[in-house]
Structure formats: structure tokens, C-alpha cells
Amino acid sequence: MIHPTAFISDKATIGKQANIGPYSIIHDNVVLGDRVQIGAYCELGLPSPNARGSALIIEDDALIRSHSVFYESSSFGKGLATGHHVIVRENTVAGEGFQIGTFSEIQGDCEIGMFVRFQSNVFVSKYTKIGNYVWVLPYVIFTNDPTPPSNHMIGCIIDDYASICASSIILPGVRVSEYALVCASACVTKDVPCHMAVAGVPAKIIGEAKSIMRRDGSGVSAYPWKTHFHRGYPKEVVDGWMVQQDMMTSGENQ
Amino acid sequence: MIHPTAFISDKATIGKQANIGPYSIIHDNVVLGDRVQIGAYCELGLPSPNARGSALIIEDDALIRSHSVFYESSSFGKGLATGHHVIVRENTVAGEGFQIGTFSEIQGDCEIGMFVRFQSNVFVSKYTKIGNYVWVLPYVIFTNDPTPPSNHMIGCIIDDYASICASSIILPGVRVSEYALVCASACVTKDVPCHMAVAGVPAKIIGEAKSIMRRDGSGVSAYPWKTHFHRGYPKEVVDGWMVQQDMMTSGENQ
Amino acid sequence: MIHPTAFISDKATIGKQANIGPYSIIHDNVVLGDRVQIGAYCELGLPSPNARGSALIIEDDALIRSHSVFYESSSFGKGLATGHHVIVRENTVAGEGFQIGTFSEIQGDCEIGMFVRFQSNVFVSKYTKIGNYVWVLPYVIFTNDPTPPSNHMIGCIIDDYASICASSIILPGVRVSEYALVCASACVTKDVPCHMAVAGVPAKIIGEAKSIMRRDGSGVSAYPWKTHFHRGYPKEVVDGWMVQQDMMTSGENQ
Numbered sequence: 001m002i003h004p005t006a007f008i009s010d011k012a013t014i015g016k017q018a019n020i021g022p023y024s025i026i027h028d029n030v031v032l033g034d035r036v037q038i039g040a041y042c043e044l045g046l047p048s049p050n051a052r053g054s055a056l057i058i059e060d061d062a063l064i065r066s067h068s069v070f071y072e073s074s075s076f077g078k079g080l081a082t083g084h085h086v087i088v089r090e091n092t093v094a095g096e097g098f099q100i101g102t103f104s105e106i107q108g109d110c111e112i113g114m115f116v117r118f119q120s121n122v123f124v125s126k127y128t129k130i131g132n133y134v135w136v137l138p139y140v141i142f143t144n145d146p147t148p149p150s151n152h153m154i155g156c157i158i159d160d161y162a163s164i165c166a167s168s169i170i171l172p173g174v175r176v177s178e179y180a181l182v183c184a185s186a187c188v189t190k191d192v193p194c195h196m197a198v199a200g201v202p203a204k205i206i207g208e209a210k211s212i213m214r215r216d217g218s219g220v221s222a223y224p225w226k227t228h229f230h231r232g233y234p235k236e237v238v239d240g241w242m243v244q245q246d247m248m249t250s251g252e253n254q
Numbered sequence: 255m256i257h258p259t260a261f262i263s264d265k266a267t268i269g270k271q272a273n274i275g276p277y278s279i280i281h282d283n284v285v286l287g288d289r290v291q292i293g294a295y296c297e298l299g300l301p302s303p304n305a306r307g308s309a310l311i312i313e314d315d316a317l318i319r320s321h322s323v324f325y326e327s328s329s330f331g332k333g334l335a336t337g338h339h340v341i342v343r344e345n346t347v348a349g350e351g352f353q354i355g356t357f358s359e360i361q362g363d364c365e366i367g368m369f370v371r372f373q374s375n376v377f378v379s380k381y382t383k384i385g386n387y388v389w390v391l392p393y394v395i396f397t398n399d400p401t402p403p404s405n406h407m408i409g410c411i412i413d414d415y416a417s418i419c420a421s422s423i424i425l426p427g428v429r430v431s432e433y434a435l436v437c438a439s440a441c442v443t444k445d446v447p448c449h450m451a452v453a454g455v456p457a458k459i460i461g462e463a464k465s466i467m468r469r470d471g472s473g474v475s476a477y478p479w480k481t482h483f484h485r486g487y488p489k490e491v492v493d494g495w496m497v498q499q500d501m502m503t504s505g506e507n508q
Numbered sequence: 509m510i511h512p513t514a515f516i517s518d519k520a521t522i523g524k525q526a527n528i529g530p531y532s533i534i535h536d537n538v539v540l541g542d543r544v545q546i547g548a549y550c551e552l553g554l555p556s557p558n559a560r561g562s563a564l565i566i567e568d569d570a571l572i573r574s575h576s577v578f579y580e581s582s583s584f585g586k587g588l589a590t591g592h593h594v595i596v597r598e599n600t601v602a603g604e605g606f607q608i609g610t611f612s613e614i615q616g617d618c619e620i621g622m623f624v625r626f627q628s629n630v631f632v633s634k635y636t637k638i639g640n641y642v643w644v645l646p647y648v649i650f651t652n653d654p655t656p657p658s659n660h661m662i663g664c665i666i667d668d669y670a671s672i673c674a675s676s677i678i679l680p681g682v683r684v685s686e687y688a689l690v691c692a693s694a695c696v697t698k699d700v701p702c703h704m705a706v707a708g709v710p711a712k713i714i715g716e717a718k719s720i721m722r723r724d725g726s727g728v729s730a731y732p733w734k735t736h737f738h739r740g741y742p743k744e745v746v747d748g749w750m751v752q753q754d755m756m757t758s759g760e761n762q
Contacts, residue, residue, distance in 0.1 A: 147730035187693035222401035476655035
């Protein structure tokens with residue numbers, strides 16, 4: 001259902017069973033998949049002089065909440081879900097199952113993998129690269145200018161399964177490696193090795209992420225989280241994690 | 255006055271002398287008191303699968319500024335005042351005189367007392383409990399997940415008359431006790447005792463809040479603030495504070 | 509072009525070739541220059557009981573992106589450019605070429621010089637004074653209440669050519685002097701002398717800004733940035749910088 005107050009360009013492509021809310025605007029250069037839901041006061045496909053010219057592509061089953069703005073020339077795999085008041089600029093490519101929290105902003109020219117989850121108020125500078133299954137908690141900032149202002153931007157790199165906790169900031173060009181944990185309020189000035197946890201301003205290694213225990217009384221390690229946290233991931237992904245885990249456990253027992 | 259471009263469900267209940275701005279949307283499950291003012295581009299009573307099913311109740315004399323979104327199943331005592339672009343999710347209960355600054359977000363399932371004041375860009379995770387007469391300055395974050403991502407959320411508890419200064423973060427399950435002061439940029443990882451001031455990353459006790467002097471040349475203590483800051487509180491509340499203070503002073507003099 | 513869904517007060521003054529987007533609202537007390545572009549869902553000239561009564565004045569060639577709100581009684585020199593979801597309250601005066609990033613908020617009663625650039629999510633408390641050619645990176649907070657809550661506000665002062673890096677906070681009444689650099693995540697509790705760099709919580713002097721090298725392989729100092737960063741400044745401004753620099757270099761060589 002398309003609300004009568006929504007403006008939809010007749011050059012835009014809208015899939016089946018789309019739902020477009022009151023007062024929303026869909027510009028020319030937009031391709032929406034099936035069952036896409038757009039809230040009120042959204043603007044999709046805004047033109048930009050920096051855009052590559054390709055369409056804003058939002059695949060099937062997306063949910064974009066109210067007051068959000070997406071520019072042209074970005075693409076999102078199926079199952080995108082956003083909070084309210086989300087801004088995404090041009091030339092960003094994100095995989096399946098991307099979640100973006102309320103008040104988050106992606107400044108464009110970013111690469112984002114599969115099943116990445118941003119909570120609220122995440123700020124992503126241009127040229128940031130984020131892997132798969134990464135968690136980014138509220139008010140995390142990914143920067144790109146090492147000596148502001150300059151013309152030499154260096155994006156951060158966040159590898160698969162990293163967790164970046166609330167209110168931390170990643171300085172330009174820093175790599176947070178696979179399974180690493182950045183603790184709340186950290187200012188990360190140097191690369192974080194695989195599986196390590198860092199904390200503080202500036203951030204220092206405080207140990208292995210796996211040394212942090214769950215707080216649910218289970219007495220087992222909180223990391224890697226994929227051993228016990230499966231909410232919202234497709235069955236085949238979780239099954240893959242379980243097979244890996246069985247293999248590792250049986251390896252350890254030999 | 256209801257603007258002709260506003261959509262008001264005929265299932266919603268609107269009090270007397272309401273003022274609803276251009277392009278705003280009031281869904282079915284909403285009860286607004288008398289003299290409520292809603293700015294432009296607001297959406298009230300948004301349905302949620304996690305909501306308890308009760309109405310969004312906003313009592314008399316509320317002012318909700320533009321571009322704000324409130325979900326169903328929360329309730330607010332009289333005199334609610336919000337900034338612009340405020341997001342409040344479902345199942346939150348707040349007392350009289352609540353103020354919420356621009357760009358603040360309440361994620362739902364929270365309890366908030368009387369005369370609580372949030373400045374701009376305050377982020378409140380699910381299950382946070384805030385007492386009465388609490389002050390929360392800009393960019394404060396109340397977290398709830400001790401080992402993200404997990405399924406074991408633990409809300410923060412903020413007791414009466416606490417002040418939480420700008421850009422500080424309260425880690426999951428931490429209690430900030432009555433009259434405590436959290437200084438700017440603090441990362442609070444442990445409970446803060448009554449009347450104490452904490453600062454730093456991680457936050458440490460720096461002394462009693464009352465040892466901090468006012469900066470207005472008066473040469474007297476800045477805390478507890480209720481001895482000298484009364485702006486916007488009802489006369490009967492301030493009178494109660496004054497009686498308490500007289501009793502304490504006379505007790506000290508004996 | 510004024511979109512048919514925009515509401516424009518007939519008391520407002522709109523210059524030539526203005527472009528006002530869908531669903532935007534221009535109140536009575538507004539004066540817009542020529543070639544001003546206003547995005548969708550913006551509200552300009554909102555009345556305020558604290559306003560001086562003068563018009564909101566936006567000079568020629570401004571670009572205000574969607575979902576932004578400006579109150580009456582502020583004025584902006586030519587070439588204002590904002591991101592989306594920007595809030596500017598009353599009684600603020602800003603010079604030519606001001607840029608304000610997405611989700612930034614100016615609380616009013618501020619003075620801002622020429623060619624000041626705010627990136628996203630900058631928060632400016634009342635009574636802040638900012639000079640010329642200042643850079644403010646994302647999530648910077650300028651505070652004003654030394655003992656919250658109080659009635660004694662003291663604005664920050666930021667002098668010409670200062671750079672304030674991401675996620676830093678400037679405490680009430682602090683002065684950041686000319687050409688100073690505040691590093692990312694700093695909590696600045698004391699005045700910063702000219703040309704110095706500060707970092708940490710609380711911030712301490714780490715050396716002269718000019719000791720920080722550019723990261724582009726050039727092997728030269730990153731500060732003062734005006735020696736090498738000229739993007740977006742008018743030719744006459746840059747020419748002035750170059751003449752100054754030639755004089756300094758020739759002075760050094762004598």
C-alpha cells in the first residue's frame with residue numbers, strides 16, 4: 001500500500017506488496033524489492049553530485065523507519081532494517097541482514113558485510129570497511145581523517161565477528177581484527193589483534209575477549225558470542241556456527 | 255487546533271484545546287490530555303509487536319516538538335516537554351514534569367519518576383530505572399548489555415536527585431545513588447554511593463558532591479542543587495525542599 | 509521552485525530562485541536570500557518566547573537539507589550549508605560560509621565567525637563563542653553549565669583556526685586558543701594555549717600542534733592546516749593565507 005500523500009517517481013521501480021508511508025518521497029533513481037516497508041517522512045534516492053550514478057537498490061523485505069534519508073547509488077541486501085532518523089549517503093554497499101539503529105549516519109563510500117548490526121547513533125565516516133557479523137553498539141564513531149582537516153582520508157577496517165561497545169571511537173585507519181572486543185568508551189588508536197579485548201583512552205589490550213564471562217550466571221565465556229547468541233540469524237548460518245564449534249570442541253578433546 | 259494536513263485516527267482520544275501541527279500522525283491507540291501541543295512531522299502511537307497493548311497516554315499540558323516519534327503503550331504524567339526529533343519506544347512509564355531534550359531516545363520498558371530532566375541526545379536502553387528529580391545532561395548513555403551481544407540485559411538504576419553530566423556513560427546494572435554526581439566524560443563501571451562525585455575512565459570517586467563549589471561567586475556548595483536551583487519546579491515541591499532544609503540547618507545548629 | 513505542499517507564510521520574504529522542498533514550512537518571521545535551497549520536512553522561523561523578535565535571516569546561496577529546524581531571530585551569512593536533521597535555536601549570529609553537519613544542534617545565543625565547519629552531531633550549548641575558520645569534528649560537545657543544574661552558564665570560547673577532533677568535550681568557560689588542536693576523545697577542563705595540542709581525560713598538553721605530521725607521505729607538519737588545506741574557501745581567503753605564509757617563510761630565512 002502506497003499512502004496517497006507519498007510522492008513516488010514513475011522512474012522508480014517498486015516491488016510487490018510494498019508499503020510506503022505518509023509524506024514519504026521516492027526519487028527517480030531507486031529500485032525497491034518486494035515487501036519493502038517505508039515509514040513516514042522518508043526520502044529515498046536523493047541525488048548527489050558525488051554519487052556513481054547507479055540506483056539506490058534496497059532488496060526484499062526491508063523495513064525503513066520514519067524520517068530516514070537514503071541517497072542514490074548505494075545498495076542493500078535483503079532484510080535491511082533501520083531505526084528512525086537514519087541517514088545513508090551515496091556509494092555504500094551492504095550485504096544481507098543489515099540493521100542500522102535510530103540516528104545512525106553512514107557518510108558514504110563504505111563497504112559493509114553480511115548481518116552487521118548497528119545500534120543507535122552509530123557514525124560511519126567515508127571509506128570505512130566492515131566485515132560480516134559485526135556488532136556496533138550505540139554512539140560508536142568510525143573516523144577517517146588523521147589530521148583534520150586534510151585531504152588524506154583513511155577508513156577504519158572492522159573484521160568479522162568484532163564487537164565494538166558503546167561510546168567508543170576508532171581512529172583513522174585502525175583495524176579491529178576478527179573476534180576482537182572494543183570495550184565501552186575506548187579510544188582505539190592502534191590495531192586490535194584477533195580475539196583481543198581493548199579498553200581505555202587511549203585503548204590498551206586488557207586480555208583475551210574469551211576471558212570475559214557471561215553475566216547470566218552460566219559461568220561460561222561471553223566471547224566468541226556466536227557460541228551462544230543466535231537471535232535473528234538465519235538457521236543455516238547458526239547451523240554452520242554449530243558445526244564449526246563441534247569440530248573445534250572435538251579437536252580440543254583429542 | 256488540528257492542522258488540516260494532520261492525520262488523526264478516529265479511534266484516538268484527543269483532549270480539549272489540543273494543537274496538532276502540520277503533517278503529524280496520531281494512530282489509533284493514543285489518549286492525549288487537554289492543552290496538548292504536538293509540533294509538525296510527529297508520529298504518535300506507532301504500533302509495536304513488543305508493546306503491551308495499552309494506549310500511549312500523554313497527560314495534560316504536554317509539548318512535543320517536531321519530528322518526534324512515540325510508540326504505543328507508554329504513559330507520561332502531565333507537563334511532558336520534549337525537544338525535536340525525540341524517539342520513545344513502547345512500555346515506558348514516566349511521571350509528571352518529564353523533559354526530554356532534542357535527539358534523545360528511550361528504547362522502551364523504562365521507569366522514570368517525577369520531574370526528570372534530560373537534555374539533548376540522551377540515550378536510554380531498555381529496562382533503565384530513573385528516580386525523581388534526576389538531571390541528565392547531553393550525550394549521556396544508559397547501557398544494558400554487559401557482554402554485547404547477549405540475551406541478558408541489566409538496566410541501570412539512577413536514584414533521586416542524581417546528576418549525570420555530559421558525555422558520560424553508565425554501564426549495565428550500575429546504580430547511581432541519591433544525590434550522586436557523575437562528572438562529564440565519566441565511564442561509570444561500579445555503583446556510585448549517595449552524595450558522592452565520580453569522574454574519569456573508568457570513573458573513580460573524587461570526593462563528596464557537596465565539596466564542589468558554585469561558580470557564581472557565592473562561595474557556597476553546588477550540591478545538593480535543590481538548596482538553590484528551583485527553576486520550573488512547582489511551588490509545593492520547592493516549599494517542601496525549603497522546609498527540609500530548614501529542619502536540617504536547625505538540626506545542625508543544635 | 510516552491511513545492512506545492514510547502515507552507516510559506518505571506519509575511520516571510522523569499523529571495524529569487526529559491527527552492528523549497530516538499531512539506532516544508534516557512535513561518536512569518538523569515539527572510540531568505542537568493543538561490544536558497546531548502547530540503548523536505550524543514551521548518552524555518554519557529555517562534556520562541558526567548559527570541560529577540562528579529563527575523564531568521566538566511567543569506568544568499570544557502571543549502572538546508574531535509575528535516576532541519578531553525579528558530580526565528582538568528583542570522584547566517586551567505587553560503588550556509590547544513591546536513592539533515594539540524595536544529596538551530598534563536599539568537600545566534602553566524603558569518604559567511606558556515607557548514608553544519610547532520611544531527612548537529614545549536615542551542616541559541618551563540619556567536620559564530622566566518623567559514624566555520626561543523627561535521628555531524630556537534631552540540632553547541634547557549635553562549636558559546638566560536639571564531640573564524642574553526643573546524644569541529646563529529647560528536648564534539650560545547651557545554652555551558654559548570655555545576656548542573658545551575659543558573660550560572662558560562663559559554664566556551666573557541667578562537668580562530670582551532671581544530672576540535674571527534675568525540676571531545678569542552679567544559680564550561682574553557683577557551684581553546686588560536687591554532688590549538690584538541691585531539692579525539694579529549695575532555696578539556698582548562699584553557700588550551702595557542703598552537704598547542706591537548707589529549708586525554710582530563711586533557712593535557714601533548715606538545716605543539718605543528719609537531720604532528722601529515723599522514724599523506726609528504727613528511728611535513730599537519731598544522732597549521734591553512735598552509736595546505738584550501739578546499740572550499742574563497743580564492744581571496746586562500747590568497748591571503750599564502751601571502752602570510754610567504755612573509756613568514758621569508759622572515760624565517762633571514
